[in-house]
Amino acid sequence: MSIYIDEEKCIGCGRCHEVCPGTLIKIDENKKAYIKYPKDCWGCTSCLKECPKNAIRFYLGADIGGKGSLVHTEKSDGLVHWIVERPDGSTTTIDINPKESNKY
């Protein structure tokens, strides 16, 4: 379980670095975020929800059954869109309304 940061998209704002509960993300001298301790990621997804550029993707390690899909979030119209991209290019999106309670 870990994250993947798209260098192209990252603007070095440092918000992911600020929120990570494990202090695992650092900003390098080129103002790009990177995960310094990938094996220490808890998978809380705080960093990706925080990223203004949707640069952070999260995946399941192969050791826990990951199959190479990446998930990230985008926000618009008061909704959080969770977008899963599969290795074959297909995607699934689930929209969450933060103002709505869980049904369960």
Add this chain to the structure above:
Amino acid sequence: MKTEKIKTDLLIIGGGAAGCYAALTAAKKGELQILICEKANIKRSGCLAAGVNALNAYITEGRTPQDYVDYAKKDADGIVRDDLLYTISERFNEVTAHLEKLGLVILKDENGKYVTRGNRNIKINGENIKPILADAVKQAKNVKVLNRVNIIDFSVHNNRIDGAYGIGIENDTFYAIEAKAVIIATGGASGLYRPNNPGFSRHKMWYPPFNTGAGFAMGILHGAEMTTFEMRFIALRCKDTIAPTGTLAQGVQAKQVNSLGEVYETKYGLTTSERVYGTVTENLEGRGPCFLRTEGISDAQEESLLKAYLNMAPSQTLRWIENSTPAHENVEIESTEPYIVGGHTASGYWVDTKRATTIEGLYAAGDVAGGCPQKYVTGALAEGEIAADAAVEFIAGEGSTSELPENEVVDHFDEVSKFLQPKKGLYTTEQLEEAMQTVMDNYAGGIRTNYRFNETGLDVAEKKIHKLQELTDHLAANDLQEVMYIYELRERLVVCLSVIAHLRARKETRWHSFAENLDYPEKDNVNWKKYVNSKLENGVIKTFTRELTAEGQKTYEHLH
């Protein structure tokens, strides 16, 4: 490394659920200077980082706080403190109302009443519960937050706390903090035992891997009395992702079934430990793997599940999307490695009703405080409130700061500097951590032995843990973050010794799996309806028993 000396009235160590709420409570009480030291950033730190799925502890209509006490007591088979459970239960609804005022979304029916889930839960959108608390703390007057400051030791003289020492893991600073009173709220301990997936996904565990038992260890080393470390918590989770199962069980009434499709949960009982034990036993007897039966749920139910998990354990939703969804495939379950966590089971500081520990001026709240299982998030907030009230009262009465002795400040600075050496010993912190987890797994009732242990094994574990403690003296680190990793390892080793001592002390098996003592496989109500407590004396953890509080007892005071 710079040194910064700080003076404050109330120091709160750990800005999680309990710590944040303690700060909010104390801030309302006048002009105190309050300081939170948090190893991460309070916006997304601790258990609440990813979000929570429900408020698990609430007094629903027609029920009373005493009903909650009775429930938690039954689940722990009697080894709880009535006064502690009662005082949190009284406050569940008040802290919930406060959370709603702060912005937490809680589901209501057409009459404006909270919608319940089962007898004790209410439904929420808990994804942003931590940012909500953090925002409130930021707005509170007189509260200062030092993020990325990891506390490494208390300063205690004549059994009275005077402050603490810490390291700024990103600003290369050593902190010496003087305080009139201290609230410890560092949560419980994960990472003591070899986890389910020790490789790349080793940190995909239930309890936050960053809650390393610092609060327990610092207290133990300064002679605080601790309770019930033998009542380990083992979570029953969705396989691999270690996502919660309660939402499936309560949300779509999914039953636990074995590989033959038989519902087995009723066979073993429905307490938290019995559910784990049932699954372990089904596997051992060849009827595994086990599942939660979700096949056949409706599309609407499935959609709600996928969404609910995104708000608290997104990896499970990803897992479903990558593989097969719950309507089409039952969800495999497994039990985790054991954790020490006072919010689920009863391990932690031995406190009085006001959450005063046995060290004067030190109060404990949340997962670090013992005697009070099933407190969950609302109970952690309630304890934060109770501890803050008591600490404020203490400061008004006899609180004064006394300067931290210079030689002690220097010793702590030197210890940190000693680790900050380029010289590399033979072993790394990571290697020793793995060694510790392997020892606990093999000899102290980890996953490998299906949580079972005997005294001979515990003796071996104890010797090996001592040896590892010696090896930590030679560890080296490149920066203060890596120094923190060394301290975390040392804390965990101390907690391991306490767990071992407690497991050995309780000569019965009261809770299957949580403390499955093969030398004493039966429950013994005649001799062991007691608390097992402990205290460090001359460098050795000494265990002893205390009588249970009386049925319905509302207060408990330490006898000094």
